Amino acid sequence: MKDADLSKKQSSSLTEARINDELRALESTWSDKPGIIGWLSTTDHKRVGFRMVFTAFCFFTFGGILAGLMRLQLSLPGNNFLGPDMYNQIFTTHGSTMMFLFAVPVMEGMGIYFVPLMIGTRTLAFPRLNILGYYTYLFGGLLLFFGLLLNIGPDAGWFAYVPLSGPEYGIGKRVDLWSQMVSLTEISALIASTNIIVTVMKLRAPGMSLNRIPLFVWSEVITAVMVIFAMPAVMIGSSLLSMDRLTNVSTHFFNQAEGGDPIMWQHLFWFFGHPEVYIIFIPATGMVSMIITTFSRRKTFGYTALVLTMVATAFIGFGVWVHHMFVTPLPQLGQSIFTASSMLIVVPNGVQIFCWLATLWLGRWNLKTPLVFILGFFGVFVMGGLTGVMLASLPLDTQLHDTYFVVAHFHYVLIGGAVFPLFGAVYYWFPKFCGRMLNEAAGIAHCILFFVGFELVFFPMHILGLIGMPRRVYTYLPETGWGDLNMLASIGAAVMVIATLIFFINAIYSWFWGRVAAADPWGADTLEWSLPSPIPQYAFQYQPVVQGRHAVWEQTADSPVVTGLHINNREVVATSIHDAVPDHRYGVQGPSIMPFVVSVITGAMFVGFMFTPWSLPLGMIALFFGFLGWFWSNSVEHRPPYAPLEDNPVYDDPADYKPAEAAV
Amino acid sequence: MTRISSNLKAASLLAPASVFFAACGHGNQSAVEPSGLQAEHLSFLWWMFLAITAAVYVAVMVILVAAFFRTRRAVAEDDAELSPDPLREKRASSVVKAAVAVTVLTMFALMLVSFRTGRALDTLSQAQTPLEIKVTGQQWWWQIEYKDPTPSNMVTTANEIHIPVGRPIKLELVSHDVIHSFWAPNFHGKKDLIPNYPTTLFFRADEPGVYWGQCAEFCGFEHAKMRFMVIAEPQEDFDRWYSASQQPAPEPVTDSQKFGRDIFLKSVCTQCHTIQGTPANGRVGPNLTHVAGKPYIASGSLPNDRENLANWIADPQAIKPGIRMPMNTYSPEELNALVDYIQSLK
Amino acid sequence: MTNEDFIGRKTLDVSELPSTMFDDKANLWWGNNWGLAIETTVFGILIALYFSVRMSISQWLPPRTTPGLPVLQNPLPDLTFPTVVLIIFLISLAPAIYLDLSARRKDIFGIKVGLVLTLAFNIVLLVCRYYEFDTLHFKWNDNAYGSVTWTILGMHMIHLFVMAAEDLYVMLWTFIKGVDDKHRLDLTVAAVYWYWIVATWVLLYLLVFWGPRIL
16 A cells, blocks of 8 residues: 555645644543542553553562562571571562563553554553453452462462462462462453554554554564463463362362373463563563664664564464473473474574664664663573573483573573563653653663672572572572572672662652653654653544654654544544555543453452352352443443534434445 | 593683582582583583583674674764665675574584483483382482382382492382472483372482482472482492391390380381381381481481481471471480480491 | 644545444454454363373273262263254354344344344353253263363353353343444454354364264
């Protein structure tokens, strides 16, 4: 679809008076209700996305404190700061928090905030579903948090292997708490993913054909597709585990005496678990691409390759899960195939690294904090990826599996591969959130200290694993000689804490008193930077007609904008999937309290399911009424003095139907 | 038998690294100080992978640092380059393609080396007459049973595996409760013990010594203290130990020891523990017939001296909370006698 | 961009475009299909689980040793009643297709009739599903086979409940507020959900009721 075709309907009818009138209507149409109801009922994807990111960072802090406690306990051999029960709860909660409550939600939250903006629209496809996803995540997280505080936290590891987590050995409600937290957060992730995929398919601004979609948006879409196929496995697994554990239900999925199989749990968990880490990593690669492009002041090198490698990684990522099970008694020939696939996945990853290096090599660097974090990403992630190659080898893995070597590996890839780009993205996007800049000097200090602290903590762990220290141990004997390296790691943890504190202080200070930012302080290329900082609720005064892959860089005074949407309703233009040719006007509902109500019911239903299976039918009955309220509320009608949708009349007789009809 | 890894280590630039490894820890629970054939193969694989991946890392970092120094700086207001010089782009494209090709070849090579090592590890399983030992993992200790065609000749012990140097060992690994993992890094990689999934592990000790292993799959409260020793000794020493272990417990000599035995036989101890030659034949806990000869108790987590033994018997929950052995209330004289008796069980 | 940037700019006027489109042009249709992709994955995993249980149990089918009931060697699930239910499922496609087409043709009467019929079939099938559990001859807590088959039937039953709820919502709206374009789209999307429910049941029926006989 050529840009020339899009210009068929162009006219120059934007007068100052018209612009001002439309702006006023736009502001009130897209505004939230006031007060606490307004806060609870918002469907503004920016507010919801920010809430997700903020909540995720709260859980990051919580998980970090737990890690600090673990490091305190392990700094000395034979330490009794934490007993085995508390330590086991803490390491389980640390892992579960970081994976389920921080890493995935923060990437989703950034996507929920920025994907609509980057594709030039004002909303996600399903705004009320979006805030439902946030509340479900919040309640799942709070469940885990309070569980630990009340000393009934899960204690079977974040992976909850049976039979340890089963009804015979997993006493009490601890593992059930974990199961329900998993179910709630997985529902949240599935909701967010469906939303993002449909939004990017149908709501891109005109002219943003598939090959013009920004790399961060690609990363979020590809991740969302992964979520859809990976999350069901762990949801099913945790539900089956819950049913095995409930005394009234007492199924036998993992009970060998009745035909069940504990290895099946591992398959179910890792079929989800491995894609999970790519679900965390791929959006981060989108952030890396984004920051490198902006701060190298040039178009991204190898755009098509970068998109295809993300797709390849997502695809192959579903075919490597057995490498987590290399030391189980599965047939060796089958397992060897997974060595091959686990090494194969390095190749697309390598392509990404090379394309990024090429962009950096050929560009001119604006060496600001976001780019400094990307340099840190390279230093840390590449090492993690290479230790991953070691773990991919089945024989070598038999020595390294379940030791501190693996702990080192996954922290290198997760912190290096996700947290460093995430911090970079926070410094990058901070002016969009609040209109002020984070302090540069503090940012560089944060990065350097975080890097140094990280290396002090995790590099020694490679060695610890090789000299015999297994994972998940609450203490170790002095005779092992592991004390020195553990002490070094604990000191490094203190440095990481200091670095993170610098970041938090910087964030809080700058939010209120930081240097005021222009709309586009970095000279960036994606559409969110064409908006004021902070971004008004309606986002785009007029949706743009995109001219190229780097939308803002390729925009000119001649680039048209979209007019003709019904300003009194929350309307955006919907376009075709391939070439983003406008095909209809898509209206969404405004703020609603129903998602909050439904999420409370859902949360109660899952908490109840820890105790009785009747919670499920009772919950479904309550949800019936909740969703009825949701479906029934049509906030467009309920917000006078806004006109109802003029071209969507209600009719009882086909003859009443007006000419501007829906395209069937 | 060739010491492949030591040749490679010496030849490689990683020799300093291996010295560094040796400086951390004592080398008797270490994958990089192999003392047996299987671990030798794996150690070779480790150093090979380390050498190649380290080279890749250095290469990437060199490029990054070079880019840092040779690129010019820019500011946000500078125009972005949307139409860069096509010749430079093409050159960069060729470099990237070459790098991808190198990556693919490297991965392939590593995969082949890995498979070769896997095959090499299998040869020991063809051994004709391995020494067969059954290892049962349970929360949170290891039961070791030496298989013998004559059942009365079988030796049962706990948390300690004596083996003759140079002979192939076949371990049968089973679990009765949750998933455990047997890992003696000086000899081989680990294997998971999954209930109802018996599995085998073949290895061979090539250097005498005392080595450690521990459970490597999270199995509950005291996973951290589920350790075991592997004592590799010359064949004659092993034979001597084996026949001594086949004997029932020595008769108590002193009055205190006799009194101690009486206390033992009247206490709940007999519900869980076996002492051959006495009526005590509990199978729940470790076999105590020759416990006094062992350097560690409590699954390798407590040195076996008088004071530790007394504390352990009186209140094992204080040392290893969560295990199945209960507290025992004895008067000081009773405890003293009991310890005397236990310490006589050589 | 600020107000000044917009003055006199070329515009792309979309006011003539409709506000509802159907099928692959509609966001709701895509949202529904991605949701169905999730649910299909769920059933895919349950099917794989069924086969895994099959391989774990040496004697297939395991003998029924429920206390209070006679021991039954190789208790195959009944075939008659489940096959009748399958036929009812297939017949139920007709009112759903009728509803779908009426919604597209703006046939108000057809929509209302279609809604009532679809809901009626839905309720009948829910009742049938309740009795279908007994045809398995095992309870969910007898063994892993009982657990997985009850879960498969139960998960599908949950979909029947959700579909009934969706039916009720649209029915209430249609009868009380009338039909408009957005809700015509809802009707076509609900019909897709029903087609999916029937299609998955065909596969699951074959697995659960014919699987033990053929495999």
